[in-house]
Amino acid sequence: MSTTSIxxxxxxxLVVAAVxxxxxxxxRRKKQHEHAESLRAEAREHASELPETQTRAHEAEVEAERARLEAExxxxxxxxxxxxxxxxxAAHEDRLRTADQVDPHVDTSSDDYAPRGSGDPHTVLDADDDRRADGTGGARPV
Structure with a gap:
């Protein structure tokens, strides 16, 4: 083979490789362009959902604000x-203290004084229930 043919x-x-x-x-550029167009079409499809999604988000914000106001x-x-x-x-205790001040059997000047009937504020008070003059502490004989 001659140098010219080589x-x-x-x-x-080189020409075949370049071609x-x-x-x-x-x-590759054609595939990239097709892929880009596919992404754009997908974005256009999702764009139609944006207003609905934004509306739901706004409604959720309004609901959250309503709930916050109701909680307040x-x-x-x-x-x-x-x-x-x-x-x-306080009014109840004041009435009890007034009653104790009137009652001659109650020493309101004692250090351990507490208004008669001032135990559990959730119970209905009865004159015999808390302290009895006989020293039984409210217990009734059966």
Whole structure:
């Protein structure tokens, strides 16, 4: 083989390789373009769902705000009920202290004085239940 034919063969191989590389590049670019178009089409499909999703998100925010306001109102009602209960307990204890001051059997000046009937605020008081004059501490004979 002559040098000329080797040079021609090398040039032909290089041209064929260059054409093959160009074809592969073109094919890859075409696939990338098709993939990009597919992604765009998918994005367009999902874009139609955006308003509904945004509406749901807004509705959830409104519901959360409503629930927060209702919780604040409930908390305020609870505070008011607690204040009323505390006031009622104080008035109850004040009545008991007044009754004890009038009662000649009760020493209100004692260090361990507590209003008669001032045990559990959740129980209904009866004049005989808490302390009995006979020293039985409220126990009744059976």
């Amino acid at each position: 040079v021609v063969m090398v040039v032909v191989v 093959a590389a160009w074809l592969v590049t073109q094919q 109102r409930a908390q305020q009602r609870a505070r008011e009920a607690q204040v009323a209960a505390t006031q009622q307990e």
